[in-house]
Amino acid sequence: MLAEVKFEGVHKLFGAETAVEDLNLAVEAGEFMVVVGPSGCGKTTTLRMLAGLERPSYGRILIGDRLVNNVAPRFRDVAMVFQSYALYPHMNVYDNLAFGMRAHGVAAATVASRVKETAEVLGLGQLLKRRPSELSGGQRQRVALGRALIRQPQVFLMDEPLSNLDAGLRVQMRAELSRLHERFRVTTLYVTHDQVEAMTMGDRIAVMDGGHLQQVDTPETLYDSPANAFVAGFIGSPRMNFLPGRITSLGGRTAIAFLGTTAALNAKSRLISDRMDGDVLVGVRPEDLSWRPAAGPDSTLTLRAEVDVVEPMGHEAYVTALCGGQTVISRFPPRSGVRTREQVELALNPDRLHLFDARSGETILQRPVAGGAELFRSTGAAWIGAQARAGPERQRPSTAPGVPSQSEEDVIQGGTA
Amino acid sequence: MLAPALALLGLLFVFPVLYAGYLGFTNLELVGSRSHDYTFTGMDNIVRMLGDYVFVKSSQLTIIFVVGSAIIGQSVLGMALALLLRRAVVPVRLVVGSIVIVAWVLPEVTAALVWYAFSQAGGTLSILLRNSTANYLVLTPLLIVSLANLWRNVAFSMLVFSAGLRNLPTEVLEAAEVEGASTWRRYRLVILPLMKQTIVTNLLLVTILNLSEFTLIYVMTQGGPGIETMTLPLYVYQEAFNFHQLGYGTAISLVLVLFGAVFSLLFVRAARNQV
Amino acid sequence: MSAVQARAALPSRKLIVVPYRRVSLAALSTNIVLIMLGGFFVLPMLWMLLASVDSNPGWAIKLPSLTLANFTDVLGTAGALSSFRSSLILAGTTTVVTTVLAMLAAYPLSRQHIPLKRSFMLVILFASGLPVSMLLVPVYQLYVTLGWLDSLYTTALFLAASSLPFAIWLLKNFIDAVPVELEQAAAIDGASTLRILRQVVLPLTVPGIVVTSIYTFINAWGAFLIPFVLTSSPDNQVGSIEIYNFMGSHGLFQFGDLAVFSLLFSLPVIVLYLVMSRYFSGAFNFSGAVRG
Numbered sequence: 001m002l003a004e005v006k007f008e009g010v011h012k013l014f015g016a017e018t019a020v021e022d023l024n025l026a027v028e029a030g031e032f033m034v035v036v037g038p039s040g041c042g043k044t045t046t047l048r049m050l051a052g053l054e055r056p057s058y059g060r061i062l063i064g065d066r067l068v069n070n071v072a073p074r075f076r077d078v079a080m081v082f083q084s085y086a087l088y089p090h091m092n093v094y095d096n097l098a099f100g101m102r103a104h105g106v107a108a109a110t111v112a113s114r115v116k117e118t119a120e121v122l123g124l125g126q127l128l129k130r131r132p133s134e135l136s137g138g139q140r141q142r143v144a145l146g147r148a149l150i151r152q153p154q155v156f157l158m159d160e161p162l163s164n165l166d167a168g169l170r171v172q173m174r175a176e177l178s179r180l181h182e183r184f185r186v187t188t189l190y191v192t193h194d195q196v197e198a199m200t201m202g203d204r205i206a207v208m209d210g211g212h213l214q215q216v217d218t219p220e221t222l223y224d225s226p227a228n229a230f231v232a233g234f235i236g237s238p239r240m241n242f243l244p245g246r247i248t249s250l251g252g253r254t255a256i257a258f259l260g261t262t263a264a265l266n267a268k269s270r271l272i273s274d275r276m277d278g279d280v281l282v283g284v285r286p287e288d289l290s291w292r293p294a295a296g297p298d299s300t301l302t303l304r305a306e307v308d309v310v311e312p313m314g315h316e317a318y319v320t321a322l323c324g325g326q327t328v329i330s331r332f333p334p335r336s337g338v339r340t341r342e343q344v345e346l347a348l349n350p351d352r353l354h355l356f357d358a359r360s361g362e363t364i365l366q367r368p369v370a371g372g373a374e375l376f377r378s379t380g381a382a383w384i385g386a387q388a389r390a391g392p393e394r395q396r397p398s399t400a401p402g403v404p405s406q407s408e409e410d411v412i413q414g415g416t417a
Numbered sequence: 418m419l420a421p422a423l424a425l426l427g428l429l430f431v432f433p434v435l436y437a438g439y440l441g442f443t444n445l446e447l448v449g450s451r452s453h454d455y456t457f458t459g460m461d462n463i464v465r466m467l468g469d470y471v472f473v474k475s476s477q478l479t480i481i482f483v484v485g486s487a488i489i490g491q492s493v494l495g496m497a498l499a500l501l502l503r504r505a506v507v508p509v510r511l512v513v514g515s516i517v518i519v520a521w522v523l524p525e526v527t528a529a530l531v532w533y534a535f536s537q538a539g540g541t542l543s544i545l546l547r548n549s550t551a552n553y554l555v556l557t558p559l560l561i562v563s564l565a566n567l568w569r570n571v572a573f574s575m576l577v578f579s580a581g582l583r584n585l586p587t588e589v590l591e592a593a594e595v596e597g598a599s600t601w602r603r604y605r606l607v608i609l610p611l612m613k614q615t616i617v618t619n620l621l622l623v624t625i626l627n628l629s630e631f632t633l634i635y636v637m638t639q640g641g642p643g644i645e646t647m648t649l650p651l652y653v654y655q656e657a658f659n660f661h662q663l664g665y666g667t668a669i670s671l672v673l674v675l676f677g678a679v680f681s682l683l684f685v686r687a688a689r690n691q692v
Numbered sequence: 693m694s695a696v697q698a699r700a701a702l703p704s705r706k707l708i709v710v711p712y713r714r715v716s717l718a719a720l721s722t723n724i725v726l727i728m729l730g731g732f733f734v735l736p737m738l739w740m741l742l743a744s745v746d747s748n749p750g751w752a753i754k755l756p757s758l759t760l761a762n763f764t765d766v767l768g769t770a771g772a773l774s775s776f777r778s779s780l781i782l783a784g785t786t787t788v789v790t791t792v793l794a795m796l797a798a799y800p801l802s803r804q805h806i807p808l809k810r811s812f813m814l815v816i817l818f819a820s821g822l823p824v825s826m827l828l829v830p831v832y833q834l835y836v837t838l839g840w841l842d843s844l845y846t847t848a849l850f851l852a853a854s855s856l857p858f859a860i861w862l863l864k865n866f867i868d869a870v871p872v873e874l875e876q877a878a879a880i881d882g883a884s885t886l887r888i889l890r891q892v893v894l895p896l897t898v899p900g901i902v903v904t905s906i907y908t909f910i911n912a913w914g915a916f917l918i919p920f921v922l923t924s925s926p927d928n929q930v931g932s933i934e935i936y937n938f939m940g941s942h943g944l945f946q947f948g949d950l951a952v953f954s955l956l957f958s959l960p961v962i963v964l965y966l967v968m969s970r971y972f973s974g975a976f977n978f979s980g981a982v983r984g
Contacts, residue, residue, distance in 0.1 A: 541736070
């Protein structure tokens with residue numbers, strides 16, 4: 001029994017503080033939606049509003065077709081996995097799992113069989129008689145999961161369930177959760193601050209910052225086409241390099257001057273900016289900035305830099321270098337042999353550049369994304385919709401200053417690159 | 418640095434305790450020949466107690482008083498107040514909480530006085546019950562005294578339970594809500610079990626504190642009418658200082674301590690069993 | 693930024709308001725029940741308040757014919773004033789002795805490694821609960837022998853002894869809460885023990901000392917049995933005994949005076965409690981005891 005979830009115009013104020021502002025988000029039935037952002041961005045508040053533990057100050061929340069604003073948590077048919085697991089410390093695993101069903105008056109025989117089933121699925125079969133204090137962190141986490149699964153709810157809510165686990169266990173559980181989702185396909189809202197979890201687990205990701213929804217898209221789209229500098233910097237590790245630049249022209253084509261060099265933009269890309277020659281913020285991902293000797297043919301731009309720090313990661317090395325007066329991070333092959341103070345050549349594919357408005361952080365460059373016909377849609381500030389399937393709604397921050405509200409609907413057919 | 422405290426305690430506390438342990442088995446009296454020539458009389462006092470119907474009645478009264486007013490009364494009312502105040506609006510919480518606590522802070526004599534006034538013929542209680550000639554202090558003395566004690570001491574339990582409730586893990590309670598438990602079920606299966614330690618601690622403390630209650634009862638009734646409210650502490654006082662039977666009085670006080678020890682053991686045992 | 697301003701700062705796009713019932717039935721009944729309970733609790737105290745300003749009071753609560761005559765009566769009586777003085781001497785002496793000794797004892801108990809410390813603390817706690825009735829006879833005997841009867845100061849000594857166990861326990865817990873690292877840091881910086889005590893421990897323990905001494909004072913002020921047994925002359929009757937005496941003299945009942953006297957007698961204690969509650973907020977958290 002899958003249900004979709006909708007947040008319509010939801011605001012949450014705590015006294016004078018706005019925790020969530022104008023949230024419009026739709027989660028499809030059976031979708032695994034990850035809500036990600038730094039601490040304090042409002043993601044947990046959003047989750048709790050869906051659970052019914054907080055009441056929205058304005059706006060509507062719908063589960064299925066039902067308006068649930070005034071529905072108590074116990075009647076919403078949602079299940080929640082808390083960050084601290086919140087297991088009943090005085091009950092054993094069996095009773096922890098059975099609690100929800102018993103609260104709904106399910107017959108004892110059914111309870112017994114469902115508990116057994118769920119315990120099997122999660123590998124808890126031998127632990128049913130134990131108390132939470134006698135379990136390891138990973139085991140407790142699975143009991144918390146089981147407690148949610150067993151109720152077969154319409155929606156799963158998860159509040160950073162993996163953050164209390166050690167690294168190895170976390171990787172394991174990520175895979176486990178994905179497997180469970182594949183199997184049961186329950187609509188899930190998953191909150192985390194870890195972008196790696198978001199990227200690996202989500203069908204779609206909603207990025208929040210300061211109470212505002214920044215962008216909702218698939219992981220790939222978020223990576224390739226971030227709506228603003230915040231999303232661009234949040235997704236991807238190591239973090240994108242942000243550099244000052246200016247719009248100028250080169251040989252009749254629009255170009256960007258940065259890091260002491262000038263790069264012409266791809267003819268198929270489009271610049272949305274009301275200032276045709278102004279300051280911009282240039283974004284370069286470390287993985288797009290490579291060591292000349294190791295770079296491919298598309299990396300037509302060459303930059304000279306001096307190595308500052310080399311951090312070997314085993315499978316590659318993160319190299320911090322000084323280039324054109326700026327500090328940049330680049331990904332080098334593992335045994336490049338470069339050392340501090342060495343002069344190196346960095347290569348860059350200009351088609352991989354991101355451009356952001358210097359003041360608002362909005363993306364101002366629409367690039368053709370490789371792989372088939374894309375639909376670009378913009379209302380006012382530039383944002384890039386997702387691919388062929390019905391574009392999910394995307395919210396733009398409502399307080400972006402200085403951005404003209406153009407009412408034109410621009411549709412560009414971008415061909416393959 | 419410990420020395421001064423230990424000295425005072427040693428002289429005026431430890432020594433009396435030990436001395437009392439001895440005196441309880443003597444025939445010391447306050448005045449007369451036995452006030453200097455007193456002897457160790459072994460089990461005589463104990464035999465006397467067992468045959469003393471006042472002692473038996475007094476023990477019964479004490480148990481009824483402690484169980485009724487303290488163990489049941491203060492714990493239940495204290496818990497009820499703690500739970501209700503938790504959910505009340507701030508002004509109500511402040512005002513009602515303060516009233517209950519002021520009742521506790523008042524000097525015992527004052528509490529005794531106001532309850533004396535309350536339960537007299539023509540007092541507020543008799544007017545409320547529309548029987549203005551009834552002196553409830555005489556009609557139902559143990560009940561009135563128990564109520565007065567409850568009124569005075571419930572703040573303690575209330576504070577202990579309030580602290581305990583505040584320490585409950587919020588996320589566990591929220592989990593129970595989301596899982597579908599009704600309010601009643603939440604209290605029965607989650608809140609109360611998690612409060613068990615606090616409840617036992619409270620029972621222990623409340624029993625010890627109320628077992629030796631003297632002033633409130635004495636000022637209100639002096640043990641009367643007759644011996645209707647002669648709990649053990651009052652009986653000790655009567656025997657020792659009114660009837661000058663110091664040895665016998667001390668023996669009775671030893672029984673009181675015994676009661677306290679027994680109750681404590683029972684509670685600690687009960688708590689441990691239900692791990 | 694106030695809530696109104698926050699709301700005004702939201703985008704001018706229309707805000708969706710979903711109405712809900714602000715007052716639930718459960719909340720309403722909770723508050724009503726509490727108010728009723730509170731009302732019942734207040735009744736006995738109300739008598740005292742109303743009778744004290746009533747020119748013709750009885751035993752019941754009634755609308756007073758307002759007067760301050762009762763106050764002037766009581767305040768003019770030598771006996772009343774002297775009993776206040778006695779109470780002050782008794783409670784004050786007790787508090788000073790108890791607090792000083794408890795402080796001296798609690799510090800080493802908290803910091804030093806004393807063998808069997810835990811059992812000692814448990815014994816202390818248990819001692820706090822011993823019925824005074826048990827101690828009275830031997831102490832009475834002792835006082836007779838020493839000739840210490842009928843003196844407020846010697847009575848205060850015994851009162852202090854019986855208050856000491858709990859005071860030590862309280863104070864030790866407060867000192868425990870002061871991190872040892874602070875003292876160690878001061879020692880490394882070259883401070884002597886005395887200086888450490890004075891400038892590091894003492895200032896941080898002040899709330900604890902305040903709480904302990906106020907608690908001791910409140911108990912000593914209301915003490916009845918001990919002064920009742922150990923003092924006899926009229927000059928040495930403390931306030932609580934005075935009230936008792938008043939109540940015993942049936943025919944000569946001046947309800948109004950009695951009410952005023954008890955009101956005045958109770959006031960210091962209530963004021964002190966209010967002062968203490970500002971410091972006291974953490975002390976009733978029996979988390980240590982709860983675990984045991």
